[in-house]
Amino acid sequence: MTEKLFEQLVNEIRNIKTNMVAKDDLKYMATKDDLKSMATKDDMEQIEMKLNRNSEQNNRNFNQIVRNTEHLSDLFESKKRQERILEILSLRSIEQESELRD
Numbered sequence: 001m002t003e004k005l006f007e008q009l010v011n012e013i014r015n016i017k018t019n020m021v022a023k024d025d026l027k028y029m030a031t032k033d034d035l036k037s038m039a040t041k042d043d044m045e046q047i048e049m050k051l052n053r054n055s056e057q058n059n060r061n062f063n064q065i066v067r068n069t070e071h072l073s074d075l076f077e078s079k080k081r082q083e084r085i086l087e088i089l090s091l092r093s094i095e096q097e098s099e100l101r102d
Contacts, residue, residue: 030038039047
């Protein structure tokens with residue numbers, strides 16, 4: 001039985017050595033100062049809230065841009081219509097002036 005116990009202890013020590021962190025491995029671990037500068041859950045929630053607000057604002061801006069574009073299209077069509085009217089009136093005016101001279 002002592003030999004069996006000894007074998008278990010040896011196996012346990014081997015497992016510990018296999019899974020044990022070496023000093024070189026620790027240089028890649030975060031220090032206390034690193035942990036202090038990391039974001040907390042509250043920080044992440046605040047960031048998420050800000051992102052949501054920004055997303056909502058982006059959606060409002062996009063919708064406004066769409067409305068402005070539609071409005072510009074309407075204005076452009078109105079301008080074209082007015083230009084045609086001015087052209088017709090100009091032609092009439094020239095014709096009338098020509099008739100008056102004759």
